[in-house]
Amino acid sequence: MLVLWALTALMTLQPASSSTATLDFDYYKANVEPIFLEKNPGFVRCVVCHSGEGRVGFLEELSSNADTWTDEQSRRNFEAVSRLVIPGQPLASRLLMHPLEPDAGGDEFHNGGRQFSSQDDPKFKTLVAWVNGEQ
Numbered sequence: 022m023l024v025l026w027a028l029t030a031l032m033t034l035q036p037a038s039s040s041t042a043t044l045d046f047d048y049y050k051a052n053v054e055p056i057f058l059e060k061n062p063g064f065v066r067c068v069v070c071h072s073g074e075g076r077v078g079f080l081e082e083l084s085s086n087a088d089t090w091t092d093e094q095s096r097r098n099f100e101a102v103s104r105l106v107i108p109g110q111p112l113a114s115r116l117l118m119h120p121l122e123p124d125a126g127g128d129e130f131h132n133g134g135r136q137f138s139s140q141d142d143p144k145f146k147t148l149v150a151w152v153n154g155e156q
Contacts, residue, residue, distance in 0.1 A: 049095075055089075056147065102116060117152065125139045
């Protein structure tokens, strides 16, 4: 009985780091969201493939002639993007692992190319800071 209780407790525990990290909207809007709009040489901007309807669309579509999102759109983006991360665990978060080069620790599941060639990329570090709850 004690063994069953211990196994159940272990399976339901969250890692300590995920319970201490908080995703901050203001940091997201000022530092993370602009990454989705930025053009990296040799790549399409994240917003091109990840906005609107469809399986890969998690960002709001930009309004006509807009170069950034409204506050309301940013709030919806924050909610959607937050589901792609595990607070306090950037290397277990799809938002960081999919666009990271596999040789740098990323996974094989991003059809849009490797936006980050290494974990030292400044944009990658910005995402890590947000996921870790740093300001």
